[in-house]
Structures are given as structure tokens and as C-alpha cells.
Amino acid sequence: MQTVFSVPKVMKKDFKFTFCPGCDHGVAMRLVAEIIDELDLKEKTICSSAIGCSVFIYDFLNIDCIEAPHGRACASATGVKRANPDKFVFTYQGDGDFASIGWAESMHTALRGEKVSAICINNTTYGMTGGQHGPTTLMGQVTTTSPFGRNKEYYGYPIKMAEHIALCDGTAFSARVALDSIPHINQAKQALKKAFEVQLQGLGFGFVEILSSCPTNWHMTPKQAHDRVRDEMIPVFPLGIFKDVTAE
């Protein structure tokens, strides 16, 4: 019998799956796990995890992990990498963590060209606390703290992380991907792999922003949530590679 599909080796076998039905965190973590396997990184990986739904990465991946305080994953990753230049270091954060409370740490880690990789799940809301307005909330979007919808007078505008990070001279790779369809998932995996490889090649900071669904806090079915990623998020947050020093 031929095995055509299996759990990545680096995924734990005994975890309780804690994500909501239809949430894209599971897909994103699986992609990370597949690449760790393919690049044979498990034994040299140290993850700097964040606060929010992303915090539980150490429940799913059988790797070394330090849980950074909220917003500080890139700073903590900098410390890990400077102390251990031979290790593979990545962060796994949400948009609130990376782009709101931790924007200074994230931006400066890119500006310093730290040889770490950062992954940011953008689901336009604070998921773990129950769906509040965040840095990526779309214009007009109703959340528990924007009950009349995001408007520019009260809330300003959503941040475009991948474009900002691409502007930093220390960034080697910056891309935005989505997980709403099979082609997009395949592109996401290619981008994540590239963000890992630029670190391994010592080229600088690698960044991938992943547009993800949050059916629970969007009050949608998983199918509706993926349709929203396609119809509402991608037009505002265009997919693509915004910087790739290996292609220049």
C-alpha cells in the first residue's frame, strides 16, 4: 500500500485540537510543519511564539519554543538568534501581536535585517478575546469594539504589513498569501519556504503575512469565511511578493 498523505513528522501526535472549526491556523501550522520536515530543520529550530490564538503553536509542533510576551515575539527571536546564530528561528504571530502592540519590535527587527523569519496571521480581528477591532480590521467591518463598523473618523485605516516590511532595507523577503483555496495554499507554502530559506542563506529578515479566516468572530460558516477572504480581504490586501532579494 502506498502512503499518499500523512501527518508531518514534526507535528505532535497527541495534541488536542483547540482551534475553532474553519479556522486557518491549523492549515498555516501544517504548512510550517511540512517545510520544517522538508528542510530538515526540526533539530535546529527555536520558535518565538506570541500571545493570542497563535500562542498554542507549542501544543502542535514538536520543536523548542519560547513564549514571548504580547507583541514581543520579534524581539525575543532577535535575542535567540543573536545568542545562537547557527539556529533556525521563527516567530508565529497574529496581526494584533505583530502589527499593533508589537509593530515597533516587528519593524525594527526587519530594519536590523535580523536573520529570522516571521509569520503573521491576518484575520482582521483579535480572535482570542472574541473579535475586537484591530490594526487590520477592514473599513466598515463590524466588531465588538466597532459596533457601527470601522470608519476613518474613529478608527483610521487598516495596516498593510507586507508592503511596509518590504520597504525595510533589512528585509530579504516579504509576501502576502491567503489560505482560501488550494492554489492559494500552494502559493502560501512556496512563500513560507522562501521566508525560511532567506534566513538559512543569511540574507536577512523573511516575512509572510497570511490572510486567514476567523469564522467564529466573523459569525460565518467556514465556507462563508473563505468567501470573505477572497471577496473582501484580497481586494484590500493584495496577494503577492513585495520583496525578494534572491530575485533581484
Place this chain on the structure above:
Amino acid sequence: MISDKKVLIKGNYAIAQAAINAGCQCYFGYPITPQTEIGEYLSAKMPELGRGYVCAESELGAINMVVGASATGVKAMTSSSSCAIALMQEALSYAYSDELPAVVVNVMRAGPGLGYVYPAQGDYNQAVYGGGNGDYKIIVLAPSTVQECIDYTYRAFYLAQKYRNPVMLLADGLLGQMMEPACFGEYPYPEVDVSSWALKGAKGRDGKAIYSCARDEQEHIRKIERLFAKFELIAENETSYEEDLTKDADIVLTAFGSMTRNIKAATRALREKGIKAGWFRPITLSPFPTKRIYELAKEGKDFVVVEMNMGQMFKDVKYAINGEAHVDLINRPCGEWLSVEEIVSSVEKIMGGKYANCI
């Protein structure tokens, strides 16, 4: 600079060089007066030695870089001052819960808020009781001379690794900026084996996660109790203090950090005037030498606490005395250090029965 010869050196440079001698592999910092020379010194030395140095984007960045580096078992340090140490309190609570050997230097300035750059001792509460959340305790060492800046920096790195607990060196602007003869010698402590817990990649073993997130109520309670039991062990093994002339003393002058210098001189001056004075100074502010102060109080000695704040250590001394003796306070919130003459005249008033701040 490892030598038995005495050198004339500024406190901040002494701390920086002592960190290098102690094997500090990574320094992360952000400028703030009166400690900026620590970062300046290390920005030149660490790259030469092939060690890590980052001029961080903020104190939040700096302390969390220390969190990351020390989670891998590496000796890491940051330094700052007062209002900026305030920014690091969240991470200190995490580092305690994560059992990380972080070393933090606070060269105190005057607060609250921005305050000013002249010396003060207003961060006793911040250091000893912490500004972070939850039940946690860090080890706090308070040097009084440039020589002690060196000696206690060595001890800070050792204790941090030995007990996997954050350690703060609580100096002040006076010490940071003054030059004194001091001798570095060699780092006098053994290296601690960190291999059982340090994150180095899951090579030939399962992955390890270091986190403070509580997953189970009972497990959380057991963890806090275990960490407090650990700190009791630290208190038993590491509580340290110095005292002199206390044996026949009627009154014991008590101070921490660089004010220790003035209570020593004031004690001599009082003795010359025929007043039976002694002096006592905690070296570890946390754990605090509560037991020894209680013993002295039980022997009938009154206490006077001399400090450059509104009476922060005073409360701990009063707690230690537990009603067994009088305790009085001679203080100024910041600025010009209380002089020996001021201390002597205040003690004379107190001895005359005028308890200005009598409790």
C-alpha cells in the same frame, strides 16, 4: 580586563567590564542617563569578542531580547534606569515565571515619571516588590562601591543561572558616575550546567516549550508554590548583609546601596561623640535579611533607616522589627545625598527623644 591590579574606573564601565568577565554573551540596551556608558562600553567590546550586542528600539525590545537569549541558556544582560526599568516589568514577570536567568542592571535616577538624572533610591519598591503582575520575586543586589559593582555583577550572573531566576543589580547614579579604584580579578563562580532546560533545538529529543501561559488551575497553583519554595531556598542560602559595631549599639543605622557609605561614616562620627551607634546594610534587598534585623531588635537596639526616597526600605525594616524596637527614618526623596553631618544631627535628635518620624 582580568587583573589583580587596582584600576581607577567609573561604576558604569566597571559593571560593563564585569559582565564581560562573567561570560555575558549578549547585551541588549537602550540609552538613558545615568547608565548610558554601560551600553557605549559594550557596543565597542562585544563585537570585538564575537558576542551579541543590539542597540534595541526600546526597553521593551531590550528586555525581550534578554528573554529570548536567556531561554537558550546563554548569559544575557540589559541595563537601564528607573523610568525605563518600569517599561521592563512585564517581561520580568514573564522571566520569573519562565525561570529565565535574566540579568538586569538599574542605575537609578530620580522619579516619579521622567524625574531627573541626579541620584536617588526611589526604585526600591519597584525592584523588590516589582511592577509586573502576579506573585513573583526577583533577586536584588545593591552595591555601595565601584568594587561591589564588579563583585555583585559577577554574583548576579551566577545566582541567575544557579537558581534560574531573574536578578537585578540595583545601583544608582552616584555609583554609575563615580570613579574609584577597583580590582576585577577573575569571575569567581563555577559555570552552571544549563543543558537540562536550555532551548537549543530539539536534537535527539522532543521539543521543549518555555511558557508562562497557565493551562490547568491545579498545575498553575503547584507551579507558583514551587517557585515560592525555590525562593525560600534562595533566602536561606543567599541572604546577605554587612554590619559593624552593632554588638553594644543602642541605635543601628540602616541603609542600602551607596547610602551605606554615609551611614558608616556617620556611625564613626556618632561613636566619637559617645553615642553607641552601629550600622547594618542589606546586600540582598530581595531576599531581605528580615531575620537578622529582628534578632538585633530583640536585643533592644533601635533602628534608623537612612534612604534617598520617601521611606521604601523603611517599611521592610519596620516589618522585620515587628514591634520589638523603635524605628525612625532619615530621608530625602532625591538629589543631594544626605550628608554625614545631616545624618549625625538627625540621629542626635532621635536619641534625644525627638522621634521626627516615629512609628
